[in-house]
Amino acid sequence: xxxxxxxxxxxxxxxxxxxxxxxxxxxxxxxxxxxxxxxxxxxxxxxxxxxxxxxxxxxxxxxxxxxxxxxxxxxxxxxxxxxxxxxxxxxxxxxxxxxxxxxxxxxxxxx
Amino acid sequence: xxxxxxxxxxxxxxxxxxxxxxxxxxxxxxxxxxxxxxxxxxxxxxxxxxxxxxxxxxxxxxxxxxxxxxxxxxxxxxxxxxxxxxxxxxxxxxxxxxxxxxxxxxxxxxxxxx
Numbered sequence: 001x002x003x004x005x006x007x008x009x010x011x012x013x014x015x016x017x018x019x020x021x022x023x024x025x026x027x028x029x030x031x032x033x034x035x036x037x038x039x040x041x042x043x044x045x046x047x048x049x050x051x052x053x054x055x056x057x058x059x060x061x062x063x064x065x066x067x068x069x070x071x072x073x074x075x076x077x078x079x080x081x082x083x084x085x086x087x088x089x090x091x092x093x094x095x096x097x098x099x100x101x102x103x104x105x106x107x108x109x110x111x
Numbered sequence: 112x113x114x115x116x117x118x119x120x121x122x123x124x125x126x127x128x129x130x131x132x133x134x135x136x137x138x139x140x141x142x143x144x145x146x147x148x149x150x151x152x153x154x155x156x157x158x159x160x161x162x163x164x165x166x167x168x169x170x171x172x173x174x175x176x177x178x179x180x181x182x183x184x185x186x187x188x189x190x191x192x193x194x195x196x197x198x199x200x201x202x203x204x205x206x207x208x209x210x211x212x213x214x215x216x217x218x219x220x221x222x223x224x225x
């Protein structure tokens with residue numbers, strides 16, 4: 001059982017559309033990170049959120065940390081083919097300070 | 112380029128054999144993490160070292176071991192290899208072993224056991 005549940009597992013959209021992926025848990029996290037991974041490469045850190053309710057923007061990507069620090073979302077506006085990849089969330093538990101990864105959401109943006 | 116290097120990039124070996132994967136962290140990073148990624152298991156945390164000492168253990172098999180050397184590079188040793196050990200193995204580094212744990216991943220080693 002994953003400590004962090006990501007949904008959906010797969011997402012395929014047309015270029016220019018918006019998308020949101022979710023990362024949920026019953027546990028509280030002291031911080032949460034989002035990574036993007038392309039096939040055959042290592043995950044690349046996109047953002048870290050620390051404060052409940054925090055919203056961070058990275059160009060067309062908007063990251064939100066839930067008020068209770070148990071969940072997060074990633075919203076992409078006007079998706080482009082370059083946004084294609086596996087999006088992973090990772091949380092640092094407030095209990096034992098261990099980092100756990102979700103299973104990921106595979107996003108495909110069709111041109 | 113994350114600044115984390117891993118060698119070799121590809122490794123093909125037979126069941127029962129032993130291999131060593133090597134990782135050099137980003138300059139200044141004290142923590143090294145090892146992960147295994149397979150299609151059906153996702154990214155699985157194996158073990159973390161901080162400044163030469165084991166800091167945390169995840170789902171690491173007894174056939175696997177790791178160490179971090181005084182120059183901070185790390186090696187992951189996999190022995191008595193089985194077909195199911197075929198996977199991508201990633202190393203990541205972070206500045207410290209605590210805090211927000213922002214990690215920088217290497218390009219990975221693809222291990223194929225035949």
